[in-house]
Amino acid sequence: MQACHTSDLHTHSRASDGTLTPAELVQRAHQQGVQTLALTDHDTLAGLAEARQQAQSLGVHLLTGVEMSCVWQGIGIHIVALLPNQQDLGKLNAHLIPQxxxxxxxxxxxxxxxxxxxxxxxxxxxxxxxxxxxxxxxxxxxxxxxxxxxxxxxxxxxxxxxxxxxxxxxGSGKVGDVKTNWPSLAEATQGLRAAGTITVLAHPMRYRLTQRKRSHLLQAFQAAGGQGLEIVSGRQEASQTQQLVKEARALGLKMSWGSDFHKPTPWQDVGRFSPLPASITAEESILHWLH
Ligand SMILES: [Zn+2]
Ligand SMILES: [Zn+2]
Known part of the structure; x- marks a missing residue:
């Protein structure tokens, strides 16, 4: 089951691998009832200026974000970084240039x-x-x-x-499957922290790790300065959400969520993802730390 949410903290536009322009994405979010939207394109802030203009005209609260690729123990990991209001973009941009x-x-x-x-x-x-x-x-x-x-x-x-x-x-293992020299999880996280963002480990269930290995990943992320965990990413089982909430609480990680929207399909839309547990307190929610 997917619910309609008023905040979506993980979305993509054509500035990376989404299909909508940043302005179209914001407009669609607005139509779907999303009031707080984070644009988190892969490794770039290129879509933000256009998104911001549209957000202002529609009254959508747009958060500056990015999804950064990195590597931990040979596994490609994604970190969503969200910039609290009033922070300037310069340092974050500089961190993304080598990327x-x-x-x-x-x-x-x-x-x-x-x-x-x-x-x-x-x-x-x-x-x-x-x-x-x-x-x-x-x-x-x-x-x-x-x-x-x-x-x-x-x-x-x-x-x-x-x-x-x-x-x-x-595809994987084919001639055009070229691995990139992404930074390590620690380098990426430390740089994002230094740039003033709040860092969130994206879609933790998608790495297909055992619970034990995921726990090591979360500890390594936190040791590097990581602050949050995506407890819901798109469509997922309620049992997975419960498990991730438990893991976030055990480490004191802030909780984030989003559709990881790339293109409109009958299954995917901005602001549409599995329900958030009602038990999350204001302090546990990442939104609390972004203003
Ligand atoms: Zn991702
Ligand atoms: Zn994503």
Whole structure:
């Protein structure tokens, strides 16, 4: 079951891998009854200015946020960082610059590796350039990711749809699955704290860890300065929510939540995610610490 919530603290726009423009996202949130919205694009603040303008005109309370990728024990982990009001963006932006560079480097590598697989040697350089250029056009100045390359592979006729592109070329273990040199969990968390944000471990159930391993992750996160835990991410079982609330309380982590919205589907929308437990107190809620 999904409920309609008045706050959604984890959403994506076209500035990373969402499908709506930042303005469209805010408008949709408003239509769905969301009053407090955090835009948390992957590793970039590029969508914020546009989102803020729309939020002001509609009276939506927009929180500055970002979702940062990092690594812990070889596992890719996401941290949602939310900036309390009145904090300036400069430090947070500076912390994200190497992250953006790493993403660009990875994108360049994807283009090269795809061309190496798809074309004979004399044509590779030209194909790399073509893939790179077209992918950038799709990304429109935002973070270049695998979905953009999937679209290019469709256009060039190597596959008939995005799903096939991932299955043959871009999915896990395929030629275009290039690992990025993300920072460690500790580096990412410490940097985000120094930039004035409140840091939240995103979608803890999605890493498919045992309870014991998750507990180690949460302890490592907290030791690095991590402050919060997403107790609800999109659709999840009530038993998972209860478990995460218990784990957050055991460590004194603040509780956060969100849809992790990327695009409107019959199952996914801004402000729609599994119910929050009524037992959460004001001090346990991350909202309390964001004003
Ligand atoms: Zn994520
Ligand atoms: Zn996300």
């Amino acid at each position: 953006e560079a790493a993403r660009q480097q990875r994108a360049q590598q994807i283009a090269e590796r795809l061309a190496r697989t798809l074309a004979p040697k004399p044509e590779r350089e030209a194909l790399t350039a073509q893939i790179w250029q077209q992918a950038q056009e799709y990304a429109q100045g935002t973070s270049l990711g695998r979905p953009h390359f999937a679209q290019v592979l469709c256009d060039l006729g190597y596959v008939t749809n995005q799903r096939q592109a991932f299955k043959k070329y871009l």
